[in-house]
Structures are given as structure tokens and as C-alpha cells.
Amino acid sequence: MAPSASLIVLSAVAALVGIAVYLPMQRTKTLLEGPALVENFGMEKCQRVSGPSFCDDVRIQRNLNLGFLACDPSLPYRNFAASVFDESKMKENGALWVYDMTKPGSPAEKLTIKNFDGPFHPSGITFAPVSADGTPARVVIMVVNHVPLEIPRVEVLYYYPARKSLVYKKTISSEYFIAANKIAATESEMVHPNDDTPSFFLTNDHGYNITDWKRDYEEKYNLPASSMVYYNARADKAQEVGWRFQMPQALVSADDSESVWISQAKAGTLDLYKSHMLSEEHQQEEVISADTRRRLKITWPGMMNEDTLNTKSVNVGVDYDPIAKSLVALSHAKYNNYLQVAKEKLADKDAKPSVQSGFVVSKAVMYPVRVGETRPKPQKDMVFDPEERPRRYRLQYFVEPRISHDGSEFGSPSAVAVLGGKDGAADRVLVSSHYESGFLDCSF
């Protein structure tokens, strides 16, 4: 008997669904494995700086010309990015380290936090915006703190550059910080007037925390399950404002006050999100302000994806210098090797890994591209004048590798920070690592 028409249609649908599921999984598998051979170039542009080990984030405070690193000797026992953990071994506390960028190569210095004695396992760092061009007397630093077996929280600290001292101010908690990793302060006027805490964005690296059984599936199938959260400092309230991210590992402010760049490690993309007013009904809320205790109307960001750079690499870091307009990304050369290193370090944090986990630093450069071309190519020699040909060309980012390294000298990258060179001068880039001692200071 001939198969019925409906059976044929059903098999065709089943085959299509199968392909639709298989292809993205295969693509992610290739992405995480990386190339067979990792190229080596550009390492001569870097010098290694000593000081901290096991760092999860590096940021540059550009007014002060200081690099700040969040580092934790307990990181090998609980690495959120690699999903390895044995919290019983977490004995030592982490710290913030400061690097004077006016003295290239001078060792970074460890900072102690005055008036703070709780457990401290720092991840993402951000600074409140500083209005003056000169040297601020005090900088508000916010850092994500992963206390074992608790929901991560955000510590608000004051840094006084003249005394090189760091002082604890307060702690911000929210049920939405479930797997918080990175944080980006905004320029919103919603600043707490009593202590200058700015409003901020924050990413969760996973949709489920490490004690939730669903996390195994999230890891195994690389599910896009994580979220972005916004904290309004005057309302003292957080809300989810972005969903379905595939392991975001970096978050920084972009050009507009409520816009951010996010690196999605397992999607192989860098994504630009901007806030829009999409629905007053859903975005506006009347709250009692945390400072004056009066009624206050607040607006939650309505985040829309404005640009996606498909880098086809496992991006762990991104940074943007709005003055120099420098956009820099950091990615793993072979992500699966990094996972192997993480497993071996969990067993013995001083062990020499059996595989190498390299990295690539790239710069995103804008080129004019002809509108309507399906596979646009940069036209490097053309001088772009948007006034003259507004409709025929648009500017598009192209991500170009500047340093590629197989991990033999430095590997297991965790974050990147850029101090953009003005008027064509070289960019200064700091690269931190989860498992190397020290970090890199590069110019290109």
C-alpha cells in the first residue's frame, strides 16, 4: 500500500524539525571546539604585568588612568563560566587590584576594603560615570560579589585615588541577580542622591543557578536561557529587561545612556542593545523612592537589539571607549580546551594544564558598505561621506583580529578593557585571565 499524503507530509515536517534542531547544535559544537590550529601573532604588542591571579574582570577608570581587576584565589573552586564548582574548598577571599596605567609594567597593587569583613568573591566591576574631565576625588565602584550558597549581590564601594583607599558603602540585593556576573553603570539621572549609587545593567551568565538541576541541561544543550537585569537606584528595585541570552560574559555601556554591548559566549556574537519606549503601560511604574520616600514615576528600559556582530568565536570580553569610539573584543581560541583546564584546576589549582587555552583580541572597525548587498565587503579605500550618499552606503562594523595566541605563554582569557587611542594613536588594552598569574597590557 502506498503511504498516504498526510504521512508523507508528516515525515517531511519531522525531517525539517530534525534539521532545524541539528544544525544550530552542530554550529555551536564547531564554535566551542575552535580551529584545529590556533595562529600565533601579535604577542610582541603585549607585556605581562604581575600582581593578581585568578581574575574574572578588568575595567579601566579612564579619568584616573587606572586599571581595576577583580581576582579571587577561590575562583578555581567555583568557576561560573566553566560550570565547575566545589564550594567546600572556597576558603580564601578575593580582592580588587589596581594598576597604574601611567607606569606600564609596574605591578598591580592589592586593595583592602575598609569597613567590610564579609566573604568577598568578586566578578564584574563597573564605575559610576564621572562628569568632570579632571581627576575625581572619589569614584563609586560597584562589584558583583558571589557569596557561596547565596544569591550574588552587588557591593557599592568608594575609591579615593589620593589615598589609594577603598571603603565599603552598601550592599544591593535582588532576587533577579540569580547568576549575576557582569555589571555596567548607566548615565541615567536615576542616581541615589544620598550615596551617588547609579542605576545599572547586570547580566546573569546562566538562567539557572548552580544548585538547580535544570542548569545541567542548559550547559549540555547550550540553551539560551540567561537574562539581563536593570537596577533603578532611586527606586532601589531591579527588573528583568532582556531574555534568552546564550551565556553572556561581558557587558559594557555603549554610546547612548541606556545602551549596552553584550558578548554572548555560546552564540558567537557581540550584541548592541538600546532602550526604547515601546509601551508606557508596561515600562512606567509609580514607586516610593528609596531616598525621599515620596512617590516617584520611573521608566524601565525597553531593550531592543540594534546590531549583532557574528564573530563566529566564543566571546568572553567586550569593551567600548565612547570618547575614542574603540570597540574591542576578547575571545577563546579553543573553548573546549579552556573547559578542560578548568576541570584540572578544580582538582589542583597549581597543576600545569595538559592542554593550552589560547585567546584572540579583536578590534571592531567601521567600514562603509553598499546597502542591499547580501554579503557586504568592506571598502577600505573609499572615503565615506554620509551627506553625499546617504542612501547608498551604511557604516558597518567588521571584527578584525589583532592578537592571536595559542595559550603557550598566556591563556584562559576572562575579560578585556580598552583605553582608546585618540587621533589615530594606538589603543591600550588590558587582558585578564582566569588561571594565569598576572595579566597583559597590550598596545595596537
Ligand SMILES: *[C@@H]1O[C@H](CO)[C@@H](O)[C@H](O)[C@H]1NC(C)=O
Ligand atoms: C538556586 O535555585 C533553586 C531552584 O530555583 C533555589 O531553590 C535556590 O534557593 C537557589 N539557590 C541560590 C543560592 O540562589
